[in-house]
Structure formats: C-alpha cells, structure tokens
Amino acid sequence: MIVADDKIVRFSYSISDEQGQLLESNQGEKAVAYLHGHDNMMPGVEAMLEGKAAGETVEALLPAAQTFGDRQDGLEQRVPVKHLQGATKWQAGMTALVHTEQGPRQVTVLKVGKFMANVDMNYPLSGKTLKFNITILDVRDASDEEIAHGHAHGDGGHQH
Template identity: 40%
Template structure:
C-alpha cells in the first residue's frame, strides 16, 4: 500500500532548520495523519505522496510550502496594559490574542517602555525546513476519520 488520498500514515520524523538545529522529532512516537486533509504542511504532504512502509527520505521544504513567509503586517505594537494580570512581560512569551480573524497565537518580540511588539507569524514562518522521515504504517482511513478530517488512535487525535 502507498500513501495517497484518504490513507492514514504513521511517520517517524526529525525536523531541523537551515542551521541544522533539531526543532521537533517524533522520538519513537510515530505521528499519524490523514493524507490529503491538510493535516501536515503542504510541502511535506507532497513529499509523502506515493511512499510505502519502510521508505526513508530527507526532504527540504521551502518556507512558502511550510509555514509560509514571514509577514510584516502580522507584527504590531500594542500597549503593555493589554497584558494586565501578567506579573512580568518578557520577550519570548506567547499569548493567545483576540483579533478580527479570531484567536491568534502571538509572541512578544520586543518591549520598549509601555509598548510591546507582538508577532502573530507562526514561529517557523520564513524558514526552510528539513525533514528526515521514515514511513512506519499505512492503512485505509475509517469513515469517522474521513468525516472528522484527521487520524484517530495511536499518533493521531483522541476524542
């Protein structure tokens, strides 16, 4: 069986950035995903298409096909008073913020007096990413998985 639309695949992976730093890895806990349902970044899903159990490969995914390019419009200054209840605001802290587009995750990237600069870009936006992948299992998706749009069970989503 090969990875194709509506198959659930389990993969072991190691993710590194362009400097070779490990950003994430499965650590013996394979990730299960439903192929063709946007459960993974587009570039990695494209690389997985047609692979079979036991296949191993390395793929470098350009930022545009990963978490996208960094957008300056997603970086803004806000007054520090918006962080009421936070004892000490520090660069690197992440918060959930309400915006016109709903809830967004933002990271504090600078503090200048009572002005705080927040970045709503994904932390890996603008970065080319390299994945070392091994295909561990492939199976047909259940009707429930297809209805929900994601894999269930080991390595997948639990309800």
C-alpha cells in the same frame, strides 16, 4: 502499504534549518497521524510522503511556501503578559503560547514590559526554508468515519 489519498499515515519527524541546526522534533514522543489527501498536512510534507511506504525515511529541503508559509508584515500585537504561556519570566526572542479566537498559537516575544508584551503573531518557523527528516511508522486505510470527518482518529490523530 503505500502513502496515498484516504490513508492514515503515522510518522516521526525532525525539522532543521538550512545550516542543520535542529529546530523541532517529536523523536521519542507520540507520533503524528494525519489523513493523507485531505489538506491536513503541509503541502510540501504531503508531497514528499506520497507513494512512500511504512518504514521509509524521507528527507527534503522545503521552502516556506510549502510548509509554515511566508512571514506576513503587520502581525505585531500588544498582549497582556499574563496571557503568555510557557515561561514565568519573559525576554525578547522567546516563543510563547497565546490563546486566540482561532485556538492556541505560537508567537515570538518582541518586547516585554511590566504588564504588556509586544509579540509577533507569525508562526516562529514561517518564512524559513526547512529541512524535514520524516520516518513513516505505519500506513493504513482510513475508516469511513475518518474520511467523513476529514481527519485521523486515535493515537496521534484527533480525539473525539
């Protein structure tokens, strides 16, 4: 089956910087699943998978605007250290998870004090040209319910 609108696509991926340094991967972990053509995936990733089939591996160098977006100025915030999740001792440059009104968000720690930390709310990979290596594990027709809900259900997708 071919990747097209209203198909559920499951894939594994790795993301590297332009120099080839691995930045993120789900190899050996649970696959990502999404409903193609419903704005559930980064535009550049959706475009590179369009028309491909299960079993194919696709590689592309994508600009920030097609993936995690450009960096935005003025997104530095001061938050209590106790709200940073992911480590017990914090240093500048580390990535933390912070719960916001919009849900969990990865941030970069800029400066740490005893009780407060300055963080950059930009996603850590924003503003970077990135190399995506994606293996399509399977492609299937979306159910009527998945199309109505606008997302994949089940393994790797949304759990109700």
